[in-house]
Amino acid sequence: MPLSFEFTARKLVYGGEALGHYQGRVVLVPRALPGERLEVEEALTAKGVIHARPLRILEAAPERVEPPCPYFGRCGGCQYQHLRPELQSAAKRETLRETLRRIGHIGTATWDAEIPVHAAHPWNYRNQAQLKVALQPDGKVRLGFFEAESHRLVPIDACLILSPRLNAILADVRGADWSKRLAGVAPFSEIELLADDRDEEVSITLRGSFDRARAFDDQGWSGLAEECLRLLPGVTSVAIERGRAFRVFGKPALSYAVGDFRYQVSHGSFFQVSRFLLPELVTAATSGGVDAAPANRDALALDLFAGVGLFTLPLARGFGQVIAVESNPRSAADLAANAQAHG
Ligand SMILES: C[S@@+](CC[C@H](N)C(=O)[O-])C[C@H]1O[C@@H](n2cnc3c(N)ncnc32)[C@H](O)[C@@H]1O
Structure with a gap:
């Protein structure tokens, strides 16, 4: 019989699960929020970590909402619908900060800048x-x-x-x-x-x-x-x-406009999914370099993992030279075509 026990969620981790402890071991539970107490059931233990499923909420967090999607919890697509939409971005920001600290060893002692949150309408956003x-x-x-x-x-x-x-x-x-x-x-x-x-x-x-x-x-x-x-x-x-x-x-391909640029996206090429945030994403990723033009006319920009050139084309406006690197031959062909089409 699977082990069931009481669990207190401490924080959210990458992937949306809540982390807590049981008898000195790490426990990960989906669809739980920090501060909540739940009755959970062990689903699987791997590398000493207990992965458990929620059975009953004993004490709910004030941030909890009724998930609008009837498939939430069964479908693997969404992880945060039980959390108010405006708090989902903040939770992801904390996860990013923790990932930078834990894996990248970039703590607040070396880098304490605010991580800006860009949020858009939370529904119908996937292209x-x-x-x-x-x-x-x-x-x-x-x-x-x-x-x-x-x-x-x-x-x-x-x-x-x-x-x-x-x-x-x-x-x-x-x-x-x-x-x-x-x-x-x-x-x-x-x-x-x-x-x-x-x-x-x-x-x-x-x-x-x-x-x-x-x-x-x-x-x-x-x-x-x-x-x-x-x-x-x-x-x-x-x-x-x-x-x-x-x-x-x-x-042969789809044509996708973002800001002043139009991209050819072939079957098999990567493209960003968030339709409402795309222009903002490009601006956020390329500003600095592009805004500094013409000071950067002698400078070189590297766009590593460039895809179809989403950032390459705007970067080319601000930098004298841009080297874009992409390993997928289909994306690389789109990248070359997109660069050529924009001169
Ligand atoms: C997440 S996509 C980002 C693409 C682009 N920067 C964008 O935002 O649209 C990552 C890209 O990196 C490419 N890639 C993955 N591993 C790579 C490698 N080792 N060298 C070069 N490109 C790589 C993938 O084919 C993919 O197009």
Whole structure:
């Protein structure tokens, strides 16, 4: 029988769990807040750390709210919905400060600057999603996200943090027609969606565990890609991904505008997820260097881990030379194209 015990949450740690102690051992509990007392049950002990699940709240923190999403707690996507939105950013700031101290050995003695918090509307903010797809024994397809640290699917109707366009596509794909289409090309595992800055155009990447004997241009898959283009609202580019290869239908890539710049984002390239905060993120990351222009005209900027060049292009305005380093060949190709397009 699993061990159950009373737990007092001391602080939040990276990943959103609350840390406390039981009989001298570290305990981590999801969906608990600092100061709260809970009855918890041991789920797993690894490397001496007890991972426990909450059974009952004995004393709730005043910061606790009812999570608005009905899937919260089962779906692995969100970790903080039980905390008032305006306090979530502050909690993450403390986690960052602690990570800098613990892993980077950067304590307040060496660096005591304020860590500014940039927050935006807490819902519908994601421009991308990786929907998991599971074929049921009855031949129907279920769509959703995985439970935390598991490959068990939580079927979902709608997601509060996805953009309206992505929720509209999710609503369509959940329908019986699409279930049949997706089941037709099983084994199918994932649909990745990326919406542009206006939440109008969407690129879709289809993934499955392909049978090596089947051709990459298998009729079923290409038919499905064509149907996504034809039937799903706003979808302008669809790729079938197999290993490192992509077969693309429709437009070759998505075009995403941030501030004065427009970025080509191909299937398989990294792009930031937070649609409302993107312009602020770019300004925060590149200001200093860019604002100091023209003093930096002789200076060199390094954009390491550059992706498609989100920071590279604004940095090029302020610095005489920018060296951007990116290891993913698809992102690197976008980066080169984006740099060229902006002169
Ligand atoms: C989190 S993304 C950030 C990209 C970009 N700075 C942005 O904000 O859009 C990190 C990028 O680093 C790249 N990357 C990962 N390991 C790398 C390495 N060892 N050398 C160069 N690039 C790497 C990844 O392919 C990815 O595009």
